Amino acid sequence: xxxxxxxxxxPKVEQVRxxxxxxxxxxxxxxxxxxDADKNAVEAALQLKDRYGSRVTVLSMGPLFFEPLLKLxxxxxxxxxxxxxxxxxxxxxxxxxxxxxxxxxxxxRPDIILCGESTSDSGTAQVPPQIAEWLGYPNISYxxxxxxxxxxxxxxxxxxxxxxxxxxxxxxxxxVELGSNTPRFPxxxxxxxxxxxxxxxxxxxxxxxxxxxxxxxxxxxxxVIELHPIxxxxxxxxxxxxxxxEKARAxxxxxxxxxx
Amino acid sequence: xxxxxxxxxxxxxxxxIWSFVEVGPEGIEAVSLEIIGKAAELGDxxxxxxxxxxxxxxxxxxxxxxxxxxxxRVYYVEHGELAFYDPAKHANALHQLVxxxxxxxxxxxxxxxxxxxxxxxxxxxxxxxIAHVTYLGxxxxxxxLVGHVPGFGGxxxxxxxxxxxxxxxxxVRPGVFERPIPTGHEAEIHRxxxxxxxxxxxxxxxxxxxxxxxxxxxxxxxxxxxxxxxELSLAKTLAQxxxxxxxxxxxxxxxxxxxxxxxxxxxGVSLRSNIALILGVSGASHFVSGIRDVKTVISINIDRNAxxxxxxxxxxxxxxxxLVPKIIEEFEKEGA
Numbered sequence: 071x072x073x074x075x076x077x078x079x080x081p082k083v084e085q086v087r088x089x090x091x092x093x094x095x096x097x098x099x100x101x102x103x104x105x106d107a108d109k110n111a112v113e114a115a116l117q118l119k120d121r122y123g124s125r126v127t128v129l130s131m132g133p134l135f136f137e138p139l140l141k142l143x144x145x146x147x148x149x150x151x152x153x154x155x156x157x158x159x160x161x162x163x164x165x166x167x168x169x170x171x172x173x174x175x176x177x178x179r180p181d182i183i184l185c186g187e188s189t190s191d192s193g194t195a196q197v198p199p200q201i202a203e204w205l206g207y208p209n210i211s212y213x214x215x216x217x218x219x220x221x222x223x224x225x226x227x228x229x230x231x232x233x234x235x236x237x238x239x240x241x242x243x244x245x246v247e248l249g250s251n252t253p254r255f256p257x258x259x260x261x262x263x264x265x266x267x268x269x270x271x272x273x274x275x276x277x278x279x280x281x282x283x284x285x286x287x288x289x290x291x292x293x294v295i296e297l298h299p300i301x302x303x304x305x306x307x308x309x310x311x312x313x314x315x316e317k318a319r320a321x322x323x324x325x326x327x328x329x330x
Numbered sequence: 331x332x333x334x335x336x337x338x339x340x341x342x343x344x345x346x347i348w349s350f351v352e353v354g355p356e357g358i359e360a361v362s363l364e365i366i367g368k369a370a371e372l373g374d375x376x377x378x379x380x381x382x383x384x385x386x387x388x389x390x391x392x393x394x395x396x397x398x399x400x401x402x403r404v405y406y407v408e409h410g411e412l413a414f415y416d417p418a419k420h421a422n423a424l425h426q427l428v429x430x431x432x433x434x435x436x437x438x439x440x441x442x443x444x445x446x447x448x449x450x451x452x453x454x455x456x457x458x459x460i461a462h463v464t465y466l467g468x469x470x471x472x473x474x475l476v477g478h479v480p481g482f483g484g485x486x487x488x489x490x491x492x493x494x495x496x497x498x499x500x501x502v503r504p505g506v507f508e509r510p511i512p513t514g515h516e517a518e519i520h521r522x523x524x525x526x527x528x529x530x531x532x533x534x535x536x537x538x539x540x541x542x543x544x545x546x547x548x549x550x551x552x553x554x555x556x557x558x559x560x561e562l563s564l565a566k567t568l569a570q571x572x573x574x575x576x577x578x579x580x581x582x583x584x585x586x587x588x589x590x591x592x593x594x595x596x597x598g599v600s601l602r603s604n605i606a607l608i609l610g611v612s613g614a615s616h617f618v619s620g621i622r623d624v625k626t627v628i629s630i631n632i633d634r635n636a637x638x639x640x641x642x643x644x645x646x647x648x649x650x651x652x653l654v655p656k657i658i659e660e661f662e663k664e665g666a
Contacts, residue, residue, distance in 0.1 A: 083616065088486050163459075164452075165453065188597070193597070195461070196445065199446045202417075202418070204453055208418055208531045209450075231355070231539040231591060233537075236532055291456065291493050293493060294488045295489040297486055297487070298487045300485055302622070302641070305642055310644055314652060321657055328625065
């Protein structure tokens with residue numbers, strides 16, 4: 071069984087600054103990390119590999135500086151990593167991103183495509199169902215547990231107020247719920263091997279069957295007009311001092327007075 | 331003359347604003363009503379008609395109920411294959427109606443299912459899709475939809491539009507817009523039968539859902555963080571005594587101690603309460619974006635340097651295991 075896990079490298083959210091003059095996001099000061107939910111997706115894929123002997127390929131679209139974090143996925147246990155990197159892919163919204171990922175997936179022909187439920191930088195959660203639509207596959211989102219019986223996926227997905235268990239025949243696209251498992255640490259030896267010897271496959275636009283009118287900024291159906299910082303609300307930051315009893319009474323007083 | 335003819339043509343050309351209505355175990359989803367209310371407002375401002383759209387089977391009662399809200403018409407996309415949730419089928423059926431009626435804008439609630447259907451529809455219809463907006467407007471200069479999308483953990487907002495000439499879709503964050511009141515009359519109902527083939531796609535074999543408390547609308551909220559050690563009974567008792575709802579941070583939801591529906595922050599819900607009493611929360615950036623709209627924030631933390639105090643009105647340096655029982659005791663002494 072072939073599994074493709076789509077991952078994204080994102081800047082650490084708390085380190086991202088908005089340049090007040092140019093109104094652009096300054097990512098240079100921010101460290102990069104693998105998107106949180108994508109770590110859960112990689113772990114979910116590796117658990118399937120442990121159980122069913124699947125082959126796991128990590129797939130990402132982005133600039134070459136993504137490479138070290140893709141190698142981290144290989145160190146965790148992924149068998150291969152492919153980076154889709156081309157100027158023609160830059161500036162893509164979810165429509166253009168999901169198109170390029172779907173075209174790469176067509177070339178790989180996996181049985182299962184896993185993604186994280188959403189990314190921490192834009193958080194749209196759109197790309198997994200959009201990949202599924204391009205491919206004409208079913209999709210299951212917010213999945214917390216996966217098993218496979220006779221080429222049918224049995225997936226537990228979170229819904230409002232609880233969960234449902236869904237059965238879908240392969241192939242299928244699933245988005246893995248953030249925090250639904252504990253991503254494993256890379257094996258030390260494998261990490262050294264991944265960093266020193268393993269070579270990431272780079273695919274450019276030439277390696278895929280693409281309509282370049284549908285990729286990158288040209289292919290995007292949305293545009294960002296401008297960015298604004300959101301000013302944090304002004305807070306009093308007043309420390310309540312005194313004995314525990316006095317603190318408790320002060321808290322109750324504030325709560326009671328807020329009613330009016 | 332020519333100018334007024336051109337104007338008239340523009341008015342006629344204007345399509346509709348649709349609100350996709352979702353139905354949960356407790357009836358029409360709150361966010362579906364919220365987008366109907368917003369669509370009505372946008373329709374008034376821009377002289378566009380509005381419609382509510384439902385996809386499903388055997389929903390006559392709900393369809394009638396929806397028709398009493400401020401919409402010009404209700405489309406009921408009806409098919410036996412739509413009796414259960416399967417995002418591909420619902421998106422396909424909805425796309426057939428989009429092809430026929432050519433709306434200008436389609437709004438969805440940013441729910442577990444709404445995002446799926448919106449995302450699939452956007453590919454089918456080659457549409458623009460603006461995600462999880464907290465503000466919606468129509469730019470009077472070009473008639474295009476404008477959506478504000480909080481990004482990067484909520485510290486930055488992106489002002490987004492769809493490219494000219496494409497269907498404009500947006501998913502709307504729950505709890506942001508006001509619910510409208512019924513109009514007192516019923517809008518016309520249009521039935522539509524999509525062409526769908528039975529497939530052995532989705533099958534829901536088990537489903538367990540409990541009633542969800544909508545904490546985005548709660549007046550008072552007690553938020554429990556890792557400082558509680560994951561022991562929620564004390565926080566629960568306090569919430570009950572104060573008549574507050576209990577919410578948690580992401581790590582506690584990740585541990586499965588509370589459902590994601592009551593998790594505060596950029597990957598959960600945003601609070602708009604009068605009071606948030608925050609117990610043992612350190613104050614990570616993805617959390618504090620969820621208490622931005624709270625009127626008064628009181629935080630209890632054992633560490634005087636905890637970042638959460640930067641985002642609090644009242645800061646209480648204390649051991650919550652000692653202080654919380656005291657609050658309960660004092661509250662009982664005073665009488666409710």
